[in-house]
Amino acid sequence: MLVTIGHVDEKNLTGSLAGLRVLDFSTTIAGPHCTRMLADMGAEVIKIESAEGETMRSRAPVRSGCSTAFGQLNAGKKSVVLDLKSPAGLEAIKKLIVGTDILVENFRPGVMQRLRLGYDDLEGLNRRLIYCSISGYGQTGPSATLPAYAPVIHAASGYDMAHLAYQPGRSRPDHCGIYHADVVTGTYAFGAIASALYQRERTGRGQHIDCSMLESMLTLTLNEIQWSQFEVAPAQRPMFSPVATSDGYVMIAIASEKSFQTLMNVIGRPDWVIHPLFARYSDRRANWAALMDGVEVWSKSLTTAQCLAALNDAGVPSSAYRTVAEALDDPQLAHRGALAEVEDAAGTFRVLNPPFRMSAAKVAAGPRAAALGEHTKEVLAEVGLSKT
Template sequence: MTADQRTGPSRANAFAGLRVLDFSTTIAGPHCTRMLADMGAEVIKIESSDGDTMRNRPPVRDGYSTAFGQLNVGKKSIVLDLKSAEGREAVRRLVTTADVLVENFRPGVMRRLKLDNASLRGLNPKLIYCSISGYGQTGPSAELPAYAPAIHAASGYDLAHLAYQPNRHQPDYCGIYLADVVSGIYAYGAIASALYQRRTTGEGQHIDVSMLESMLSLTLNELQSAQFPVKKQTRPQFGPVETADGYVMIAIASEKSFRSFMQAGGHPELISDPRFAEYHHRREHWAELMDIMETWSRTLTSQQCLAALDRHGVPCSAYRTVAEAMADPQTAHRQAFADVEDGGGTFKVLNQPFRLSGGNPAPTPRVATLGQHTRAVLADAGYSADELAALGVG
C-alpha cells in the first residue's frame, strides 16, 4: 500500500463556504445534512430546548447517544423556540445568510410558523429549501403522520419482499429504516443538483422529497410486474446455501458465474443439462438446481465452501454480523470509519461510501452539545447582548 493509499487525499471541501440551516430531526433529514457537513458545508442544527429525540436513542453513554452522534457529527447546534416571535425572527435573520434549508416536519408546520419556502423566499431568493416528508408536500396523503415502517408498508415494499420468502404469509418486521436513509440520500442529491443549477440561474428553489416515492424506487422489477403481471414468479432467489456448519450466500447472476459455480461444485455436466443450460429454463428449475448443489456444499464447512467458490471467481459471502463487517480488512483499507467524540467518549461512525480523488468526505470529529453554538451563531448574525438575553441565551 502506498503512502497515498494509507492517508488518502485531503478532506473534501466541495461545499465549503455554504451555510445550511438544519431543522430536521430523527433520521432522514439529519442523514442528508450529515452528508453536506462531510463535504465541507457549515451545517447549523436548529433544535428545541428538548433537543432532537435522537439525542436519547441508544446506545447512550453518560447521557450521550452515539446514534445521534453518527447522524449529526460535524454540525453546530443552536436552540431556538420556533413558537415564539423572537425565535422565528432569529430564523429569518439566519435565512438571509443561508444557502440551504432542510426540514422534515409534517407538511403545514413550517407554513403555520411562516417559515415555509414561500414566506422566506423574499428574504433570500437564492435559498434552496428542501422539505422531506412521508408523502410529499401536497396531495390527499400529504399531512398524514409518517415514519419509516408505515412508509415501508404503504409503498408496497413489505409485500414485495414477502413474495420472495418461500412459505411465508405474513410480512416481516423490518427494524432497519430504509425509507429514512434512502430519502436522505435523494435529498442530498437534489440539493447538490439545485446548487449546480443556481450557478446558472442565480436563484434557489423548493425541493420536495417524498419518502413514499423514495421507497418505490427500490422496487424496480416490481414496478414493472405490477403493470405487466407474470403468471408465475420464477426469478432466481439468492438465499442461504447450507454447508456442514452453517450457511453461505452465493449469487449466480450471470452466465459466467453459473458456469464457474458448476465447476466449483464438481458438476460441470449441469452446464449443458437442458434444465439449466439456458437462463429462462434455469429460472424454472432454480430450486432443483440449488438442491443438487447443496449436496456438494453440505460436505464442506462454510470456510471451505467459500474458499472453493473464491478460487473459481463465484460471487459469495459468509453471513456476517455488522461487527464482523466493521472488522473486515477491506473496510480498514478503505478507511471506512472515522473516530469521533462526544461527552461520553470516542466512537466510530461510517464515512460516506464514496471516495473522491480531489478530497474525501469526512466528519469534523466532534459532536456538538445541545445549544453549544447558539450564542456564537446569533452574535455572528448581529445579535446584541440585550437581544441575546431576550432570547434567553446566557
C-alpha cells in the same frame, strides 16, 4: 493530467461543499442523514433544536447522557437552540436565512408554513436559498398530511409484501427494525440538493425541493414495479437465498451466464452448463429449485470457510452471513478508512464515513457531535443577536 488520491496530500484537502451554510430543522433519521452527508462534504450545518433537544438525543445507546445514535446522524454539525414559536426565534431564523444556502426540514407538511418559515415566507429574503422538504408522502396530495415514519412507509410502498414474497411458506410480514426508507430518502434529498446547487450556478436562483419517502422507497422495488404490470412466472425457489453448508449458510449470487458456468465447474457439474433444464436462463429459472438443490449437495459437504475458499478462488460472487459487528471488522473497511472516530461529551465512538472517496476533496464525518445548544451564542452573535 489525471491526479489520483495517492498523489494528493489528504490533510490539505477541503470538502467540496466548503463555504456553504445549511440550516437543519430536521429530526429523527431521514433529514439528519441528508444533512450529515452535507456536513461530511464540508458544508457548515447548523442544527436548530428546541430547548428539550432533538428526539434522537435520548435514543440508545446512551452513555453519560449522550446518545451515539444521535451523534452518528449529527456528527460535524453545530447545535443552536431556538424557540421557533417566539418572535425572537423567528427573527433569528430570518436573519440567519440571509446568509444561508440550504435549508432542510422534515416536519409534516404545513408545519413550517404555520411557523411562517415556509419556502414562500423565506425566498424573498434570499433568492438563492435551496429549501428541501422531506415528508412521508410529499408536500401535496390526498395523503400529504398523514403522519409517517419509515416502518409505515415500508408497508405503504409495498416493500414489506414484496420482501415477504421471497420467504416461502410465510404469510405474516416481517418486523421492521432497519429503516431503509429514511436512509434512501435522505440520500435522494442529498442528491437533489447537489443538483439544485449546480442549477443555481447557472440561474442564480434557489428553489424548493419536495422529497417523498413513499416514492423513494418504491425505487427499491425495481423488479416488482414491472412485475405488477406484466405477468412473470415465479421461480420455484427465490433466486438469491441462503445455501446450506455443513456448519451454516453462504450467499451465492448467480447473476450472469459466467457466474453460472463457473459455479457449475466449482461444484463438479460442468455437464449442467448444457443440460436442457439449465442451459438457457428461462429454463434455469423454471427449474431453479432443482439447480440449487444440486448446489447444496456440494455445499453441505463442506464448511462455510471451505465453500467460500472454493467460490472466491473461482470468482463466484459469494459471502458468509455476517453480523454488523463482524462486517465492521473487515480489513477492507480499515484499508479504505471507512470508519471515523467521533467525540461527544461522554467519550468517543465510531461512525461510517460516506461510502465514496474523491480524489480532490475531503470526504469524512466531522470529529465531534455537539452538545445541545453548544453553538447558540456563537451563531447568533454573527447576525448581531444575543442568545435567546
